Amino acid sequence: MKEINKLSMVYLLCDCNNFFVSCEKIFRPDLKNRPVAVLSNNDGIVVSRSNETKNLGIAMGSPVFKIQDKINRYKIETFSSNFSLYLNISNRVMLCLESFCQDIEVYSVDEAFLCYRNITEAEAIKTAKKIRACVLKQIGITVGIGVATSKTLAKLANHYAKINSYTGGIFSALSDDKRQKILIESPLKEIWGIGPSSEEKLTNEGFKTAYSLSKADPEVMRKKYNINLSRTINELNGIDCIESIVDSDCQNQIMWSRSFKNRLTKIDDIYEALANYVSCACEKLRSLELYAKKMALFIRTSYFGNAKKYSNEIAICLEYPCSDTRVFASAAKILLDRIFVDGYEYAKAGIILYEFTDSRTFQSDLFNKAPNQSELNKNNNLMNAVDKINKDNKDTIYLGALHSLTKVENKKKDKINKDHFSKRYTASFDELPEVF
């Protein structure tokens, strides 16, 4: 007899609550029940909030200078973002999730889809409860879990669980009545894949909720909008049509960019910053054992304020792909010279490496544009040695563009602001938490 009530595919979307803030709270039990916020690079805006901070009306993305008085008045504890800590905690959470399910798609630093085949709703919910308890006990992080037959519905169910405390952090949209319930209660903007632009267009067409959108004809909407919207409509109806979101082996680009703490006006200062970004991006490129053939570079003034605005981007294609910091740094110099215009106050710059090939299988070409194999090996060995030395002792070796500095770290502090930096509790032995 065919087993009844077994579902061919069920997704459990596990999402860590207030992730960055939760990471900081693990090592600071004194912050329990207190308002906490994690700030972006440069301590510019709020990127993660504890529930207490949310209740004070601090919005995601609030510029810090606009809420400074609230921070003081309510004694909101603020942290500069500490990515090495968050990545480390993230890895621990993912390891814990993997102990429950082999078929897992890590979607971002704080969420993952667990894919189960041929299970019942009761089994799915029982598993979700175990997972939630386990992550909390082992790592000290609270996860919300949405359960559904499509990823888009699992995201909605997860959001529903988060904002309705009666759910205990878990909501299943597997049954028709529950699915209908979350569709009716979810506004368009909560749907995964519907951003501000689509929301506006769809609202103008008379769609109000996820439910009304789910009743639209996917084919008609595909012609009118695009293929993604027709997929979303199918997904809202529980039809699984987003195959895999994880493309782990083939990242297509590496970007490195930062806003400057202070506006920069001189080309030399901007080049110095860019050389630094090139150095970081190339180090990442080498760690992935990739070569890049193209690099784009951009500079821009601030979007805000009354100062004159300027923004430009330019790309270069190398004669042969490589991962040599010196090659990309020279290219950056040429590109910056082309687009830099005197007289502006620059707020941000960045570089993007793309068109990758596998450095392990790269062959020197027939037309001798690329260095021969022994030269390539020599360059690779040099760069790998630099990486190894820097790994043990950061910034021991750096680019000629930074030679004018006595200490790179000191100079960096001039440009990037991190006034509220927490310790790297899990990533550095010098900063392990102490137990009294």
Next chain:
DNA sequence: TCTGGGGTCCTAGGACCC
């Protein structure tokens, strides 16, 4: 004074070819 950073995917349109 101070407004993040790092990604992916889709589409329209230009360039080029026959």
Next chain:
DNA sequence: TCTGGGGTCCTAGGACCC
């Protein structure tokens, strides 16, 4: 002077995500 149409490839820009 007349100025096709279809295919492919590339790129810029828009939209979205966390």
